[in-house]
Amino acid sequence: MQIRSCPILVLFLLLFVTKSIAQPENYEIKNAFMIGGGMTYFDMITDNFETQKNTGFIVSAGIGAPLPHKWYDISYNFQILKNKFDIDGRVSDDVAGNEWIEYEMFGVQAGLVFHINLIGSYLTLDVGPQLAYNSDLEVRDSEMENYFLNNYETLQAKDILDVNNFNVNGMAGVSAGFGPLKLRAQYIYGLLNTFDKLNDLEAGDDFKGNPNYITFTAFLLF
Template sequence: MNKTQYTLLVLFSLLFVTLLNAQHRSYIIKNGIAIGGGLTQFDISTDNFKTNAGKGWIISTSATGDLPNKWYNVSYGLQISENNIEISGYESETDLVVDKQVEYNLFAVQLAFLFHAKVVPNLLTIDAGPMLQYNGELDMQSNNEENLFIYLNNGNSLIANELEEVSQINANGAIGATLGLGAFKFRAQYIYGFTNILNKLNGNDSEFGPNSENTDFKGNQSMINFIVLITF
């Protein structure tokens, strides 16, 4: 074998090995889209007053990047929900024996970026990630209840319609699981609000109720979602 042939053989061998290694290390990112909807359970965790979690609905859409050679996938998506919550109210400040549940509604839009750990590939993932939320005010469901009193746990009180002005931009964390084969999947998700959703009440310049001074409002939202998804 002459020198020229030997050189060509070496170059060909190096090129072949390089191509094999490049193919071994590369992977195809498979993108997918999921849409769906389901039910929610919403509450506000606070020491200021008594609450009861309420049910609502949610619509979800997301785009997923499937990484075959990784132990996780990633997705970013949009969730729109309408949630309900009940807060204990009373007809007067002095009569605290029989409470009446004041019903509020909260409309929210959530932008999420989630990591999906592949517990069982193509079957079960554990999902977690940050979420940015924009929500409306706490809208009262009945005008007949707007003059009820909300009794605060520090002995103060406010009028029911004064609770409507909550903080409208909030940062959340989400954790959950997705189960399913093929196009249909079921997702259970818990969302916790890291920011104080009642913080706007602390900066309100108006006089709250007849006796709500020196009240430090603090509350973190708690939301559970059950969603059925169709993937493409």
């Protein structure tokens, strides 16, 4: 009787151990809320004007979901921005000059971010798409609205304020930090033509401009 029951006992133990190993362990996924801010370093890539980069600010919030035993995490980010850049111009249409005209625009954007874990969650490579909305351009110094833009005879600073207000961005960056504090740098490129509406102007040119900027932010996680 003991000899007959031994194989049955061994089979029972094997089934028990196999089930214990194969059974997936349940993990509780906790969402992490984050809020922070920083600066932007913005330019408009275009062949139509001479431009230079300028600094602005960014406020950002989001919610993330650390995924146990995955090589990546996911977060959803929402950002409010004020971006600035300069275009070369002149005071009069018939006098050469080099006056930097400062433009600014407000924007909001939302994106899905994949955080590829390089050193756990302490250092990640971040990539993802963004949907963006921006206001029309504004000339920061109203006294410069009647300045003329170089490369054009009669085009004035105030003539190019009406731009496309929606864009799709590609983003890549890195995040680093310990505990509740993280630092993040992102490169963002607008895929759509912000200056497309300017082609309605009778300037005899094909206008094209793509937002191109870097953000530096600090975050607190809760």
